[in-house]
Amino acid sequence: MKRAWLVKSEPEGYAIDQLARDGKTRWTGVRNYLARNLMREMAVGDLVLFYHSNAEPSGIAGLARVSAIAAPDETQFDPKSDYFEPRASRAKPIWDCVELAFVAKAKTFVPLDVLRRVPELDGMELLRKGSRLSVQPVTPAHLAIVRKLAGLPAKA
DNA sequence: GCCAACGTTGGC
């Protein structure tokens, strides 16, 4: 069963344009158990909304797709990395990441306040007060609405 | 910069 997701990224750290240049990237640095567990549920081909957080403005910036399933996040083993995890070992990794591939940049960037004004998006995790989860599931209905708003292709 | 809403840590 194909599912849909949303990931947050600070554009100053890794923006949709960077993903467009790279083509694909390992989604490293997620250090939240719920987010990790959701990444473990991702399948190759699942679509992923790409959200710019902590931005001016924040909002939906594009679309990606899962190009490889969850595997140990290499940054946890690197003492020089901000994401180093002293409790982890290669025998017992703690953090995983998927690989994401670029699909499209939003033809129309959709800011958060616009999303909030769409009644059909009620209940979307992103719009929940205090929502901080950086990896979230998105229902097919919500995905379809957001793609329409953003001018993202109906077929990836 | 403020602060609400979390998640994590560590003392007990």
Added chain:
DNA sequence: GCCAACGTTGGC
């Protein structure tokens, strides 16, 4: 296992 203190996320 409880929970207070602390740290982080992310909108505003």
